[in-house]
Amino acid sequence: MGFKDSSTTKSESFLFKYVLSSSAATVAESATYPLDITKTRLQIQGEAALNKLSNSSVHNVKAKGMLHTAVGIVQEEGLFKLWQGVTPAIYRHLVYSGCRMTFYEVFREKLLRTKSDGAPPLWKSITCGSASGALGQFLASPTDLVKVQMQMEGRRRLEGHPPRVQSTWHAFRKIVAESGVRGLWKGWVPNVQRAALVNMGDLTAYENCKHFILRNSSLKDNWLTHMLSSSCSGLVAATLGTPADVVKTRIMNQPTDKNGRGLFYKSSIDCLMRTVQEEGFMALYKGFVPIWTRMAPWSITFWVTYEELRRMSGVSSF
Numbered sequence: 001m002g003f004k005d006s007s008t009t010k011s012e013s014f015l016f017k018y019v020l021s022s023s024a025a026t027v028a029e030s031a032t033y034p035l036d037i038t039k040t041r042l043q044i045q046g047e048a049a050l051n052k053l054s055n056s057s058v059h060n061v062k063a064k065g066m067l068h069t070a071v072g073i074v075q076e077e078g079l080f081k082l083w084q085g086v087t088p089a090i091y092r093h094l095v096y097s098g099c100r101m102t103f104y105e106v107f108r109e110k111l112l113r114t115k116s117d118g119a120p121p122l123w124k125s126i127t128c129g130s131a132s133g134a135l136g137q138f139l140a141s142p143t144d145l146v147k148v149q150m151q152m153e154g155r156r157r158l159e160g161h162p163p164r165v166q167s168t169w170h171a172f173r174k175i176v177a178e179s180g181v182r183g184l185w186k187g188w189v190p191n192v193q194r195a196a197l198v199n200m201g202d203l204t205a206y207e208n209c210k211h212f213i214l215r216n217s218s219l220k221d222n223w224l225t226h227m228l229s230s231s232c233s234g235l236v237a238a239t240l241g242t243p244a245d246v247v248k249t250r251i252m253n254q255p256t257d258k259n260g261r262g263l264f265y266k267s268s269i270d271c272l273m274r275t276v277q278e279e280g281f282m283a284l285y286k287g288f289v290p291i292w293t294r295m296a297p298w299s300i301t302f303w304v305t306y307e308e309l310r311r312m313s314g315v316s317s318f
Helices: 010-044 048-053 066-077 079-083 086-111 122-151 153-158 168-179 181-185 188-216 223-253 268-279 281-285 288-312
Strands: none
Touching: 010 066, 010 079, 010 086, 010 122, 010 288, 066 079, 066 288, 086 122, 086 168, 086 188, 122 153, 122 168, 122 181, 122 188, 122 223, 168 181, 188 223, 188 268, 188 288, 223 268, 223 281, 223 288, 268 281
16 A cells, blocks of 8 residues: 555655544544533533532532533533634644554554455454554543643633633643643553554444445445445444543543642542442443544544545555
8 A cells, every 4th residue: 555656665655644644633623523522521520529529519410411511511601612622632633643544554564464455354453453543542642631621621610610721732831840741641541442442443343344345335445435434433433432431531630639649530440440330330431422423423524534635645545
């Protein structure tokens, strides 16, 4: 896989694919971001650890659904607050999406020697998808931390808390000043776990669904096939990744002591167990509807855009 021009080196080909995947992810992220902030608010809603820490009744609010939460953000904070935190989210995908797609193709072509005449074995797709997602997310974890904190600012201010961050770069500086550079990777373990699961579903399902459609139907390798494949991959990714996403959000949003240790949870496993014990198993799927609702159009937008950019640039289909 590479440019049609044989004079182009493979290293340049992979670099160009990185740029293409980052560009496609930026388009998809901007278009679907309001669903992401809605999902984050839902995941924090009713958090038992937060209620125990504070005696304020403001936390004991009636549970809201996806639409009620989104409308509430607009009514209480303003329409553009649906895009609060979009800047670090875009920074995240410039790193994360570019790395995960490039790593996946490197692993698939260099390490596992996948044949070019069909889909790779399922276990190879799972291995490549999980590893590439985990590595890409580890590198992008600081931007995810800032995004989560900025997404919660509007709610914190309505609850009477002082502002925590003022802008993207203020958030980065504040985290480093309080916890050092290592503080930028707060919550990286559940973040990486989530990314491994999401990419296991997204990349594996997309590639295998696409090859299944091409082998068993009259459809060609075009935008319709890409749309159908990405719809399937979005559902699989949301189902696998939501529990880890809930854990990630709660760990990243929890306050810390002067040593940078979380006041609610000791680790991602502790957060997982306490969430289930105190709120029930289905609490791990808080935000599933907006995650799925967002991931479906995100996946469609990303994959269709990415495949078209590859086609227009002379790069073979994914």
